[in-house]
Amino acid sequence: MLKNYIKIAIKVLLRHKLFTFISLFGISFTLMILIIIVSLVDHTFGKMAPETRLDRTLSATYFKFSHTDKHSSSNGPIMSYYFFHKYAKTLEIPKKVSISSFHKNVETYKENKKFKMALKYCDAEFWEILDFTFLEGQPFNLTDVENINPVAVITRNVKEKYFNDEFCLGENMMIDGINYIILGVVENISILRPLPYSDIWVPITNINEDLLEPRLEAVSFPSYFALALAEKPADLPLIKEEFQNKITQMEFFNDMFNQLEGGFETYFETIAGVLFGRSSDGGANTSGLLVTILITMILFMLLPTINLVNINISRIMERSTEIGIRKAFGASSVTLVGQFMIENIIITLIGGFLALIFSIVILHIINQAHVLRHVTLAINWRIFYKSLLICLFFSLFSGVWPAFKMSRFQPVEALRGGQS
Amino acid sequence: MISLKEIEKIYRTDKIETLALKEINLEIRKNEFVSIMGPSGCGKSTLLNIMGLLDKPSKGEVLIDSREVVKFGDRKLAAIRNSKIGFIFQSFHLINDLNVVDNVEIPLLYRRLSYKNRRKLALAALEKVGLSARTRHFPNQLSGGQRQRVAIARAIVGKPEIILADEPTGNLDSNMGQDIIDILHDFHKNENTTIVMVTHDEQIAKQTERILRLFDGCMVN
Numbered sequence: 001m002l003k004n005y006i007k008i009a010i011k012v013l014l015r016h017k018l019f020t021f022i023s024l025f026g027i028s029f030t031l032m033i034l035i036i037i038v039s040l041v042d043h044t045f046g047k048m049a050p051e052t053r054l055d056r057t058l059s060a061t062y063f064k065f066s067h068t069d070k071h072s073s074s075n076g077p078i079m080s081y082y083f084f085h086k087y088a089k090t091l092e093i094p095k096k097v098s099i100s101s102f103h104k105n106v107e108t109y110k111e112n113k114k115f116k117m118a119l120k121y122c123d124a125e126f127w128e129i130l131d132f133t134f135l136e137g138q139p140f141n142l143t144d145v146e147n148i149n150p151v152a153v154i155t156r157n158v159k160e161k162y163f164n165d166e167f168c169l170g171e172n173m174m175i176d177g178i179n180y181i182i183l184g185v186v187e188n189i190s191i192l193r194p195l196p197y198s199d200i201w202v203p204i205t206n207i208n209e210d211l212l213e214p215r216l217e218a219v220s221f222p223s224y225f226a227l228a229l230a231e232k233p234a235d236l237p238l239i240k241e242e243f244q245n246k247i248t249q250m251e252f253f254n255d256m257f258n259q260l261e262g263g264f265e266t267y268f269e270t271i272a273g274v275l276f277g278r279s280s281d282g283g284a285n286t287s288g289l290l291v292t293i294l295i296t297m298i299l300f301m302l303l304p305t306i307n308l309v310n311i312n313i314s315r316i317m318e319r320s321t322e323i324g325i326r327k328a329f330g331a332s333s334v335t336l337v338g339q340f341m342i343e344n345i346i347i348t349l350i351g352g353f354l355a356l357i358f359s360i361v362i363l364h365i366i367n368q369a370h371v372l373r374h375v376t377l378a379i380n381w382r383i384f385y386k387s388l389l390i391c392l393f394f395s396l397f398s399g400v401w402p403a404f405k406m407s408r409f410q411p412v413e414a415l416r417g418g419q420s
Numbered sequence: 421m422i423s424l425k426e427i428e429k430i431y432r433t434d435k436i437e438t439l440a441l442k443e444i445n446l447e448i449r450k451n452e453f454v455s456i457m458g459p460s461g462c463g464k465s466t467l468l469n470i471m472g473l474l475d476k477p478s479k480g481e482v483l484i485d486s487r488e489v490v491k492f493g494d495r496k497l498a499a500i501r502n503s504k505i506g507f508i509f510q511s512f513h514l515i516n517d518l519n520v521v522d523n524v525e526i527p528l529l530y531r532r533l534s535y536k537n538r539r540k541l542a543l544a545a546l547e548k549v550g551l552s553a554r555t556r557h558f559p560n561q562l563s564g565g566q567r568q569r570v571a572i573a574r575a576i577v578g579k580p581e582i583i584l585a586d587e588p589t590g591n592l593d594s595n596m597g598q599d600i601i602d603i604l605h606d607f608h609k610n611e612n613t614t615i616v617m618v619t620h621d622e623q624i625a626k627q628t629e630r631i632l633r634l635f636d637g638c639m640v641n
């Protein structure tokens with residue numbers, strides 16, 4: 001019987017080419033969009049090296065200065081090394097605290113060729129809190145930082161471009177007048193991961209400024225951020241609170257400002273802040289991000305789904321004569337519902353398969369075209385299965401419900417639905 | 421074979437109630453060839469549909485092989501329609517998406533039969549109605565008479581004991597109509613099939629064994 005159903009289904013689908021095409025297009029397009037969005041979201045938010053300890057990590061990036069009486073304010077990733085050194089490094093609850101700079105763009109020359117790269121100043125804890133994949137060598141340690149050693153960690157990409165992919169540990173690289181010795185090579189970092197992102201990492205003491213000059217705002221770009229690694233996820237709120245308590249007793253060095261908002265945030269809060277701005281108290285607009293993700297998902301799912309349901313219903317109504325004929329010659333309601341179910345399952349599975357192929361092609365193009373630096377998007381199979389299930393559900397529901405309704409009719413009533 | 425007892429059929433639409441059949445008592449015996457006549461709107465199709473279990477009466481009993489079937493569920497009714505009854509409609513009612521053999525095969529799809537057997541039976545039925553040369557055509561590539569012959573092949577392919585034909589010649593010219601009737605007569609003689617046929621044509625009705633006359637929903641003698 002099942003073989004029969006499948007044969008009938010394929011025959012019907014081949015005969016109704018336009019309908020089949022529209023349905024397939026709807027299903028595969030829905031699934032494809034979903035797969036691509038999810039892989040982007042996954043890439044931006046999910047656990048991924050080097051940020052594998054997101055559930056235990058907080059970052060302090062964004063702050064806002066203001067004055068209770070004056071109309072002056074200043075905000076952004078603007079804080080100084082001194083600020084984090086005094087108020088974050090001294091926290092007691094976190095297991096580890098790291099202070100690093102945001103990346104800045106630098107240029108370096110080799111054999112008259114110019115290389116543009118991102119450079120980040122960081123401390124030894126940076127390598128312990130984040131989980132970089134070292135392909136060769138190792139990170140620099142506390143001694144390197146304290147002794148202002150000119151050492152550097154580079155990405156695979158830099159090794160390939162600058163060193164022609166040859167062995168480069170111990171080799172030199174001149175940046176900003178300092179001759180750095182290469183200590184390690186790590187896997188490329190996606191630009192969508194702003195905190196670890198860079199091409200070259202060097203000990204923070206190599207920066208050409210007095211790090212401990214007492215000031216709250218950084219002298220110039222790049223400014224600094226802090227990362228805190230907690231013993232366990234439950235400590236995160238405690239760390240936030242400990243830090244807040246510290247900065248309430250903070251000394252302001254001039255009378256422009258007397259208030260500071262901001263503090264340690266989870267990764268999700270930080271990304272939400274970047275994408276959706278912050279409320280007046282400096283808090284990240286996380287609900288905005290959630291709502292947007294949800295609405296986008298729903299829109300991308302809903303429109304093609306409604307379309308699918310609509311096509312299915314009108315198609316089955318159009319086939320009321322067929323239902324009448326089949327009933328007159330011995331098909332029971334159950335058999336008919338089964339037939340329409342199989343038809344829908346087949347078309348949905350074909351649609352899912354097409355969607356998979358399209359997504360693989362499009363993700364490959366995005367990855368190859370380097371639209372975004374070092375962004376390697378991959379298919380999230382879990383989501384693929386889930387969205388395929390959702391599509392199956394809707395196409396079954398939209399196919400079975402009208403078929404069921406039609407099959408309830410007496411055969412004459414169905415036959416009257418059309419003339420052949 | 422088929423007997424109807426105190427059958428009444430009322431069509432209810434929003435405001436109007438139409439009494440399409442009332443107090444119908446009738447017996448169709450095995451191997452009979454009966455025709456039903458009467459003016460348009462007198463309830464002939466309604467009666468045939470009730471006999472063929474395509475519709476339910478508002479009142480009364482329908483007995484097929486002495487079994488009361490009105491209260492049967494969907495599955496049982498489907499099984500009886502499948503094994504015992506073959507329909508021929510005035511407007512053919514072929515499935516346009518399927519070619520001729522696939523259309524003829526439909527009653528066999530709902531039986532336990534292999535693809536090969538189904539094909540064999542369908543081709544044999546098409547041979548009987550003289551359409552062996554058109555098995556791969558689609559309904560809209562055929563003339564009215566050819567379509568009705570496909571419909572007959574579909575009605576006889578499962579070797580039903582009863583054939584119900586609702587104005588099978590209504591959409592055909594008289595020559596083609598007579599061809600169709602001849603096929604039915606052949607089948608009646610050779611396969612001992614019980615046939616009930618609605619017709620407007622006195623000439624065609626005269627060739628059958630018995631004529632039932634309906635007037636305004638009632639049987640007249």
Ligand SMILES: Nc1ncnc2c1ncn2[C@@H]1O[C@H](COP(=O)(O)OP(=O)(O)OP(=O)(O)O)[C@@H](O)[C@H]1O
Pocket residue numbers: 431432433438439440458459460461462463464465466467
């Ligand atoms: N679905 C329906 N809803 C309401 N009334 C109906 C319906 N079907 C038939 N009728 C009415 O029932 C009566 C009998 O209809 P039926 O189709 O059985 O007539 P008929 O004898 O077959 O006519 P014809 O020779 O024109 O085919 C008619 O008055 C018709 O208007």
Ligand SMILES: [Mg+2]
Pocket residue numbers: 464465466586
């Ligand atoms: Mg009629």
